[in-house]
Amino acid sequence: MSPTGGLTPEPPPHPFTEQALARLMLSDAYREVAQAALKRIGTEDDSSSTVAPGDFVREAAQLMRLAEDAQRRAAIYERERSTNWEEIGETLSITRQSPHTKFAEHVKAWREPLGTPERLHFDGTPDDRRIPYGARYAPGSAAPANGSADKTAGLLDEWLRRHADWADQEHPVSAGLPRPTTIEMVLRVADAAARLRREKLVPDLQAEADLWDLSANLHERMLRESERDGTPLPVNFHQSLAGSRARAKALREARDYDSVAWDKVVNAQQAAQNGAER
Numbered sequence: 001m002s003p004t005g006g007l008t009p010e011p012p013p014h015p016f017t018e019q020a021l022a023r024l025m026l027s028d029a030y031r032e033v034a035q036a037a038l039k040r041i042g043t044e045d046d047s048s049s050t051v052a053p054g055d056f057v058r059e060a061a062q063l064m065r066l067a068e069d070a071q072r073r074a075a076i077y078e079r080e081r082s083t084n085w086e087e088i089g090e091t092l093s094i095t096r097q098s099p100h101t102k103f104a105e106h107v108k109a110w111r112e113p114l115g116t117p118e119r120l121h122f123d124g125t126p127d128d129r130r131i132p133y134g135a136r137y138a139p140g141s142a143a144p145a146n147g148s149a150d151k152t153a154g155l156l157d158e159w160l161r162r163h164a165d166w167a168d169q170e171h172p173v174s175a176g177l178p179r180p181t182t183i184e185m186v187l188r189v190a191d192a193a194a195r196l197r198r199e200k201l202v203p204d205l206q207a208e209a210d211l212w213d214l215s216a217n218l219h220e221r222m223l224r225e226s227e228r229d230g231t232p233l234p235v236n237f238h239q240s241l242a243g244s245r246a247r248a249k250a251l252r253e254a255r256d257y258d259s260v261a262w263d264k265v266v267n268a269q270q271a272a273q274n275g276a277e278r
Contacts, residue, residue: 011221014185015125015137016149018114019080020177024149025135026077027156027173029070034163036063075103076110123185123214124192153177182222183234189215203257212248216241242272 016024040059045051078088088099109130117126125137134152153174160172169175180188193211197203219241226233234240246268254260 013150014179014182015123016153017178017180018111019077020179021114021135021149022073022077022080022110023177024153024156024173025132026070026073028134028152029066029073031156031159033063033066033070036066072103072106075099076107079103079107120192120195122210124188124211150174182218182225186215186218186222186240189218205251205254205257205260209248209251212244212251216244216248219244236273238272238276239269243269 036059040056075088085100086096088103089096092099110132113128113130114126117128117131119127121127121137127136135149137149156173157171161169189211193208193215196208196211219237222233222237223241225231243265246265250261250264
């Protein structure tokens, strides 16, 4: 229950995993192939004066190019699913080296901006101009200029509901896309804080404090999830929660990194541990 007596609102969903983003881009590639194919199934316009000689061959060639892009996206998704090159080669009836030669650069181009992005969002998720349009995560913005993964998934849900036998499913695409667990988000935020310290010549205490406050909020979300679902909490959970909140407070109160009261962080963690042992 909320402090006002109403139901506690559901927290926003976590961003999609990298594997989910790869599947999302594959789904979008399939949609482009299907859309192009649907365009020429009908025959009513065949005798139209707007149809020039060679149009059907040209459009079939375009369909093949779209299908090749879908195959590249499929190879990326297979690699995100830990499928090895030999297995991909067997599926395509080619040698192990052939799929590596054909797809490895595309896989590398996909993974690099996610693994070493230009910047991180406030929750530790990567952002980079090299991430494909429609796969970039943009928290707090329904339709950002660079596209939103959640928006792309919603549009694909809507498109698929209009076709064939998917009308009875509300989220035929987005429902199957995995998202990280709350504890995985905690680890992501901790990595973002470490990167912030590593890359800033002059430490940004307030930005790091924001990350540790977010970590504490995620811990509290984990606690609510545990109470609701009966999921066991990690070892030293309460110590980690208290440490995150105390670390954020100490960073906000300090003039510079040398004056951060780390002893207060240690004391808060010890008090939480003592309380959990009672």
